Amino acid sequence: MDFLTTYGELIAFGIILGTMYALVAIGLSLIFGVCGIVNVAHGEFVMLGAFTAYGAWSFLGINPLLTLPISMAVLFAIGMVIGHFLVRSVALRGLMPPMMLTFGLSLATWNTAEVLFTPTFRSIDYLGEPITIGFVTASASYFAAFVVGLGLLVIFFLVLKFTAFGKAIRAIAQNRDLAQACGINVKRIEAMTFGLGAALAGACGTMVAMVWTIYPQMGLTYLSKAFAMVVIGGLGSLPGAFLGAYIFGVAESVGTHVMTTRMAQVLPFALIVLILAVRRRGLVGAAGDE
C-alpha cells in the first residue's frame, strides 16, 4: 500500500506540474501552428512573467495571484509587438531565419536580465505552508498554481472554441490562404497569437515565482522542457502539447524519485531525442508540420 501512496502522490504531483507546463507547451505549439515560427525565445517569456511577479511582490507587496492578470497583460503586449515584427519581415521567410532571430532575442533578453537582476536565485514566499489534499503534501502554492493553471487552460479552450479570435486562430492554423480570403486580418491575428502564447508562458512564470526559484537564465530550462512536450505531440498540435505536458510532468515527478535529481534533468532531452528519432514528427502528427 505504501508503494501505491508514494506513486499516487508522485503522479498527482506530476499532474500539478503538467498543468503548469501545459501553459508553456501550448503557447509554443500555438505560435508554431499559427505563425509557423519556432519561438526559441519562448522560455524568456516564462522568465519575464516570473520576474514581473517577483518585482510586484518585493516592491509593491502584491501577491502573485493578484499580479497574474498584470503579468499576463504585459507579456501579451510584449509578445504581440515581437509577433508583429516577426510576421511582417520579408527576411524572415522559412523556418530557420525566425528561429535564429528568436534565438538572438533570447540571448539578448536573458543576458540583459542577468545583468539587471544579477544571477542570484530568488523566490516568493507566499502560500508556503505545506498542506495535504488527497495524496499530495506540498506547499499551498502548488495547489493554488494548479487551480489557476487549470482555470487558465479552461478559459483558453473556451476562447479558442467560442470567440471570434479563437475561430480566426483555428482558421489560420488550418489554411492560412483560405482564412485570408475569408477576410481575416491574418497578420494581426498572428501577432495577437504570439501575444497569447507569451501571456500563457508568462502566467506559468508567475506561478513558478511562487512555487520554485527563479533566475535570469531559467528560460532555457523551460524551453527545453517545452520542446520535449510539444515534440511528443508534434509541433503545432494543441492536443499533443497538452498531452505532452502531462506525460512530461508525471515522468519528471516519478523520475526524481526513481533516479537522482541531476539525472532526472536529462529526462526532457532524452525524451526529445528518443521521440524524434523514433517518429519524426512526434507521436501525434499535426497538420502544420513539415
Next chain:
Amino acid sequence: MQNGAPILEICDVYKRFGGIEALADCSFSVAEREIVGLIGPNGSGKTTLFNLLVGYMAPDAGRIMFRGEDIVGLRPYQIARKGMARTFQITRIFPQMTVMENLLLPARGANVGEKASELLELVGLSAFAHEYANDLSFGQQRLLSIAQVLMLEPSLVLLDEPAAGVNPAMQHKIIDLVHRLNREGRTFLIVEHNMDLVMNNCRRIVVLNMGRKIAEGAPADIRRDPEVQRAYFGS
C-alpha cells in the same frame, strides 16, 4: 532480356493515405522499348504511382518488379542506380548549381565530363553549360531535367507531364527527343494530360481513375472506351 519482355511489372499495388485509397488493384506492365502513356483525371493516382515506382514511398500492398526484381522497399537512389528514374511535374533541378554540375551530380563511372557534354548537345543546352540552372528559362530547365535523368543511363524513364507549361515548339523538341532515345533502346512511361500528345506518340495507354485502372490498350481503343469517357466527362 528479349525484346518486348516486361521491364516493369506492377502487381496489385495498393496505397492509402488516411481515409483515401490513392491506388487499389493497380496492375499493368511495360515492355522493353515501349512508349506507354498513363492518363486519368486529376487525383486518379498517377503521381502517387510514380512516387511508388521510384521509391519515395512504399505501397501498402502489392509488388513492383523492375527487370524481374522486386524493388519495393528500396530507397530512391538505389532504384535510380538500377536504371529507373523520373522527372517531376514541377521541374526539379538544382538552381544553385550550374547546368554542368546538375549533370555531373547523378553521373557514375568514367568519362562523366564527356557524357555530360554529349547530353548537353543532345538537348541543345551546350551554350549554357556554365550558367546557373536558376537562370535558364522554364523550357530549358525542363530539358535540363530530362538530360539529368539521362545521365543515370536509365533503361526506363518516367516522365511526369513533360509537355505541361511549355510552348509547342519545345513540346515538339521533347517528343522528338523521346522518340530518338526510344529508338536507341530506352523505354518510356509518360504521364500526360495532353490527349493529342498521348494518342499520337504512345503505342499503349493505361487509364487510371480514382486509384483504379479502368482501361488499357491501343490509343484507338482507349478513345472509344465508354469507361474512359465516363471518367473524363461524367455519365
Next chain:
Amino acid sequence: MSEPHNVRVPVSARIMGRAVPASGAALLLIYAVLALVAPLIFHASWISLLYLTLYFISLAAAWNFFSGFSGYINFGYVAFIGIGMYAGVIAYVDLKISVIASFIFGGFVSALFAALIGYPILRIRGAYFSIAMLAIAEGARVLAGTEYLEPFTRGGSGIAVLAGDLVLQYYAMLALTAAVVASSMLMARSRFGLSLIAVREDEAAADGMGVNTTIVKLTAFIISAFFAGTAGAIHATFLHYIEPFAAFDIKYTMLPIIMAIFGGLGTVVGPVIGGLFLELVSDYAWLHFGRMNVTLFGLVLMGLVLWMPDGVIVRLKELGLLPKSRMI
C-alpha cells in the same frame, strides 16, 4: 594566368583544372609565412589573440562543413566540442597519452559519437533536426555533471589540465584551421560537395538522382564532429580547466553559427571572415560591454538575420566584388 574578377568559375570548370589567380596565391603565401613565424615575432598576448581567432575560425568552418553545405542546421554543435574536450583531457590525464595524441583522440571520440547518433538523428529533417541536436547538446551538458559519469568527468568540479604551452597550442590550432579550411575547399570542388549541396537544395530530388543522401550527410556530419572535437581538445589545454557548464555552453554553438552566417553559409571563406570579424567584435564587446557581451551577440545575430541573411561573402559576390566561384 589570372582571371578577371567577374567571371563565373564554377566547380565543373575547376575539375578540369585552372590556375588560381596569382594575386590570391601570393597573398595566401604571405599570410601562411606570417602565421608560421608569429610566435617568434609577437608577444604572448598577441599570440593568444591569434590563437583564439584561429579557434573560432576552426569552429565556424567545421560547423559550416556540415550545416552550411547540407542545410541541416546543427543547434547542438557544442556537443562535439565538449565531447572532444573531455575525451582529450581524460586521455591525457588518465590514460597518460601524449598531448598531441590527446588532440586527435578528442577529435576521434567526437567523430565516433557523431557516427553513433548520426544514423537515427539525420533521418530527422528541418526544424526537428535542429531541436533534436539542441536536446542532445543540452542533455550532454547535464549528463556530464551527473554522478554516474563522475569517475570520468569528475562531475561539477571539473578537471584541471596542465599540458603543452601556448606555442604548442598555437601551432596545433593553426594546423587544424588549415586542415579544416583546406578540407572545405576540397569538398566544395568535389562530387561529394555537389551531393551535399543537392541535399540542401532538394533532398528528395537528390535521392532520386542516385545520391545516397544518408551516407553523404553522415560523412559530412562525422568530419564536422572530428574537427570540432579536435578543436575542443586543443582548447581544453589552453583553458587549463574544463567543467560541464563551460564545455557544453550553448554559446559555443551559437558563436560559430553567427560567424558562419556572417561570412555566408556554404562558402569556404565565409567562416574565415566571420571568425576574424567576430573575434574582433567579441574582444571589443568584452572590453566595452563587459557582461553584456552576450546581449551584443544576440543583437548582432538578429541584425544578421534581418539584413544579411546570406552573409557578407554572398553580398559581395552579388555586388560583383568577388568572383562567383563556389571555391570562395
